[in-house]
Amino acid sequence: MKSLLQTILILTASALVMTLRAQRVTGTVFERNGTDKKSPLVGVNIFWAETSLGTITDSLGKFDIARSAKSNRLVLRYIGFKTDTIRVTSENNFEIVMKPEGQLGEVVIRGTSSQIDRLNPIQTEIITTKALAKAACCNLSESFETNASVSVSYSDAVTGAKQIQFLGLGGQYVQTNVENVPTIRGLASTFGMSYIPGTWIQSIDVAKGAGSVVNGYESMTGAINVELVKPDAREKLYFNTYVNHLGRGEVNLNLNRKLSDKWATGFLTHASTLQNRVDNNGDGFLDLPLYTQFNGINRWQYKSDKMMAQFGVKALYEDRLGGQTGFRPDEHRGTAQFYGFGNKTNRIELFSKTAKLYQDKPYKGLGLVLNASLHNTDSYFGFVNYDGRQRTLYGNLIYQSIINNTNHQFKTGINYLLDDYRETYKDSLMTRTESVPGAFFEYTYNHLDKFTLVAGLRADYHNLFGAFATPRLHLRWQPWENTTLRLSGGRGQRTPNAFAEYYGYLVSGRTVRFWGQTIQPEVTWNYGLSLTQTFHWFDKHWDLVLDYYRTDFQNQLIVDTDHATPLASHLYFYNLKGKSFSNSFQIELNTLLSKRTEVKLAYRLFDVWQTMGQPFGNSVLQQRMMVPRDRVLFNIGYNLPYDKWKLDLTVQWNGQARITDPMQSLQATIDRKPMPILYSQSFMNINAQASRAFKKFEVYLGGENLANFKQPNPIIHAEDPFNKYFDAGQTWGPVVGRMIYAGIRVKIKD
Amino acid sequence: MKQLTFVVALVLTIVFGAVANKPGKDKEVKIKTSAVCDMCKERIEKNLTLSKGISEAVLNLEDKVVTVKYNPKKTDEAQIRKVITETGYDADNLVCSQTAHDKLPECCQKTSEAHSH
Numbered sequence: 097m098k099s100l101l102q103t104i105l106i107l108t109a110s111a112l113v114m115t116l117r118a119q120r121v122t123g124t125v126f127e128r129n130g131t132d133k134k135s136p137l138v139g140v141n142i143f144w145a146e147t148s149l150g151t152i153t154d155s156l157g158k159f160d161i162a163r164s165a166k167s168n169r170l171v172l173r174y175i176g177f178k179t180d181t182i183r184v185t186s187e188n189n190f191e192i193v194m195k196p197e198g199q200l201g202e203v204v205i206r207g208t209s210s211q212i213d214r215l216n217p218i219q220t221e222i223i224t225t226k227a228l229a230k231a232a233c234c235n236l237s238e239s240f241e242t243n244a245s246v247s248v249s250y251s252d253a254v255t256g257a258k259q260i261q262f263l264g265l266g267g268q269y270v271q272t273n274v275e276n277v278p279t280i281r282g283l284a285s286t287f288g289m290s291y292i293p294g295t296w297i298q299s300i301d302v303a304k305g306a307g308s309v310v311n312g313y314e315s316m317t318g319a320i321n322v323e324l325v326k327p328d329a330r331e332k333l334y335f336n337t338y339v340n341h342l343g344r345g346e347v348n349l350n351l352n353r354k355l356s357d358k359w360a361t362g363f364l365t366h367a368s369t370l371q372n373r374v375d376n377n378g379d380g381f382l383d384l385p386l387y388t389q390f391n392g393i394n395r396w397q398y399k400s401d402k403m404m405a406q407f408g409v410k411a412l413y414e415d416r417l418g419g420q421t422g423f424r425p426d427e428h429r430g431t432a433q434f435y436g437f438g439n440k441t442n443r444i445e446l447f448s449k450t451a452k453l454y455q456d457k458p459y460k461g462l463g464l465v466l467n468a469s470l471h472n473t474d475s476y477f478g479f480v481n482y483d484g485r486q487r488t489l490y491g492n493l494i495y496q497s498i499i500n501n502t503n504h505q506f507k508t509g510i511n512y513l514l515d516d517y518r519e520t521y522k523d524s525l526m527t528r529t530e531s532v533p534g535a536f537f538e539y540t541y542n543h544l545d546k547f548t549l550v551a552g553l554r555a556d557y558h559n560l561f562g563a564f565a566t567p568r569l570h571l572r573w574q575p576w577e578n579t580t581l582r583l584s585g586g587r588g589q590r591t592p593n594a595f596a597e598y599y600g601y602l603v604s605g606r607t608v609r610f611w612g613q614t615i616q617p618e619v620t621w622n623y624g625l626s627l628t629q630t631f632h633w634f635d636k637h638w639d640l641v642l643d644y645y646r647t648d649f650q651n652q653l654i655v656d657t658d659h660a661t662p663l664a665s666h667l668y669f670y671n672l673k674g675k676s677f678s679n680s681f682q683i684e685l686n687t688l689l690s691k692r693t694e695v696k697l698a699y700r701l702f703d704v705w706q707t708m709g710q711p712f713g714n715s716v717l718q719q720r721m722m723v724p725r726d727r728v729l730f731n732i733g734y735n736l737p738y739d740k741w742k743l744d745l746t747v748q749w750n751g752q753a754r755i756t757d758p759m760q761s762l763q764a765t766i767d768r769k770p771m772p773i774l775y776s777q778s779f780m781n782i783n784a785q786a787s788r789a790f791k792k793f794e795v796y797l798g799g800e801n802l803a804n805f806k807q808p809n810p811i812i813h814a815e816d817p818f819n820k821y822f823d824a825g826q827t828w829g830p831v832v833g834r835m836i837y838a839g840i841r842v843k844i845k846d
Numbered sequence: 847m848k849q850l851t852f853v854v855a856l857v858l859t860i861v862f863g864a865v866a867n868k869p870g871k872d873k874e875v876k877i878k879t880s881a882v883c884d885m886c887k888e889r890i891e892k893n894l895t896l897s898k899g900i901s902e903a904v905l906n907l908e909d910k911v912v913t914v915k916y917n918p919k920k921t922d923e924a925q926i927r928k929v930i931t932e933t934g935y936d937a938d939n940l941v942c943s944q945t946a947h948d949k950l951p952e953c954c955q956k957t958s959e960a961h962s963h
Contacts, residue, residue: 183907736895737891738891738892738895740895791892791893
């Protein structure tokens with residue numbers, strides 16, 4: 097007790113001394129002008145890290161700011177320049193030279209494992225490599241394990257495909273970009289989450305609500321942007337190997353090399369496989385498909401004072417094999433002896449980004465993004481074949497500058513998107529070519545970082561569906577130091593791909609039918625409101641985030657699995673007639689329990705409804721399938737400096753979701769009763785990981801689904817898979833039980 | 847219920863694990879180095895922290911002194927200095943390992959002028 101008192105006394109005394117010494121920090125900010133001249137920078141935002149105590153430089157580039165008790169890191173932020181952080185001790189009268197950014201887009205300071213970007217007008221959560229290391233495995237789909245906004249689950253019990261849930265809706269309504277280029281879309285949306293290995297990822301930004309108009313019109317509920325490891329990264333070599341007790345093995349190797357002052361090249365590679373047949377629930381079906389994936393990127397980067405360019409190639413091969421444990425494709429494919437599932441995917445992508453920089457006007461930039469990809473996928477589900485091919489061209493020309501001063505910025509440009517689809521399901525061939533030229537303008541007004549307005553508008557002309565406008569608006573207001581309010585609204589549009597997006601339902605005896613008119617594009621309006629509050633309580637720093645988002649569909653592709661008759665069970669696709677909406681509410685609390693212990697607690701509520709029953713002349717507002725209404729997430733992490741020891745535990749509780757059962761649907765049809773409303777169980781998922789760093793390498797050991805919860809009977813009619821009521825698409829919980837893994841990471845820095 | 851017990855047990859393990867790890871009878875030593883910039887600071891701190899018996903290392907770039915907390919049962923000052931010299935930096939009167947020093951990026955070598963990085 098006495099020592100505690102002493103500590104408090106000493107702390108108070110030192111705090112007093114600090115205050116007495118408080119004084120102010122002064123300095124001047126410059127930019128380099130030619131080789132040895134420099135000129136002052138006016139209007140640079142300067143603030144203490146993790147506080148909003150700030151100022152801006154005057155007309156001579158000078159600043160004067162009171163010292164802060166909470167932070168000794170001074171952040172300098174100026175559009176077009178690299179954000180700079182200086183550690184301030186006792187010195188004063190700084191002379192700081194800021195360096196031009198050399199690329200379009202914002203640079204954000206990243207410290208803790210995940211954080212909310214307080215200056216971004218769009219509510220954005222940043223997942224850093226530190227948070228990614230909390231779950232050792234394996235690819236993008238596992239990267240959201242400790243994120244409360246994004247959840248990922250298996251779409252069915254056979255294929256291993258994973259689906260995002262975000263603001264109550266599926267991953268297809270989120271624009272998933274890799275370095276600001278829309279990537280996981282179209283046919284790639286089925287398995288796309290497993291196409292980005294975790295070791296390639298540098299950081300992930302999760303933006304909620306209507307996104308920016310710069311990257312297109314397809315973001316409806318939000319945008320996820322993945323930044324990959326860059327060729328000029330400090331890590332020259334990064335090697336990771338992973339193995340789990342089910343027999344999955346994985347190797348990743350990243351190599352980066354600076355060739356000269358201006359040129360750098362990088363290789364990101366990945367190979368993984370599972371060849372062990374696992375059937376823990378004894379239903380005669382593999383719990384996980386056997387698979388092999390090879391995946392790689394080679395990228396070249398050029399950076400000079402005047403321009404920046406990068407180009408490269410991505411290639412992917414994946415082979416999946418699932419179904420009954422006895423199934424051998426060479427012997428049994430096309431026979432009724434065993435039910436089998438197979439998928440082979442090849443994907444190749446060429447990409448390039450070029451930016452012209454203006455040394456004397458760093459806020460100005462001109463960038464060109466060009467991408468071409470070819471995606472080929474061949475599948476079979478028992479006797480049913482489904483093949484798809486997608487060719488895509490994407491180009492985006494962006495110009496950014498200011499109006500008078502940096503308080504008024506704008507981005508404008510033109511882009512073009514070409515999608516060429518060719519799909520065959522059973523005997524029917526479906527082709528679709530979409531050609532969409534468009535133009536956009538986005539204006540940003542920023543007042544002392546206290547108030548920001550982003551107003552964007554784009555106009556596109558779709559060759560099949562005509563012209564349309566996409567307006568979006570974001571407001572950010574920081575009335576007090578610790579409070580940030582955000583408001584957003586905007587329109588989104590996309591063309592659905594029924595087979596790729598509802599792939600899991602194809603592993604069934606259902607008869608696929610498109611009902612009524614041809615499928616129209618999906619159109620949404622999304623509105624959101626959020627509050628970010630930081631406060632001190634019990635001597636600790638807390639972050640509270642509250643948000644509410646609503647998505648209203650003007651048109652939607654309705655997927656109806658509710659119906660079965662004595663002749664068949666159905667998978668209906670039709671255009672929405674009536675209402676469809678999603679309400680999402682989330683509350684999240686983060687704190688540092690001690691210097692080394694980080695805690696997160698979050699609750700989220702989804703309320704998602706749509707009008708269904710059209711093929712039967714009904715119009716019933718029903719809950720969207722497979723969306724758990726409630727979810728709770730708890731995460732506690734303990735870290736020693738330089739990650740000598742790292743312990744992490746995540747507990748998720750998932751509430752009930754609406755499901756269907758073809759047998760019960762059939763009974764209801766026979767009894768002439770309304771379709772039964774069924775719910776899944778709620779369940780808990782526990783993951784934990786420990787890792788220990790040594791000088792040259794790091795080892796980790798972890799477990800997923802430690803409570804060993806398994807969905808009972810994930811496959812309906814598993815014993816008779818050629819039955820028309822067979823259904824493996826009703827998966828709401830884990831199919832595999834507890835899983836233990838271990839691995840090594842080796843990093844060689846310069 | 848079984849799941850809940852499991853969760854509670856795991857949380858307790860982590861919390862107590864963290865408490866148990868608190869340095870009890872740690873000793874402290876201050877060593878002058880030849881660090882130049884933030885990259886040097888990170889390199890020295892990391893290599894020290896990840897060495898046996900050391901719980902914390904903080905380098906002050908102003909006076910280039912690194913303050914190391916360590917468990918005297920597991921390591922000693924000579925060992926700690928050796929870690930620094932093998933990283934490529936001088937430790938008090940001990941001169942750095944030449945091979946390690948030459949492997950450092952140019953900006954971190956002793957001839958380099960002070961700069962921010």
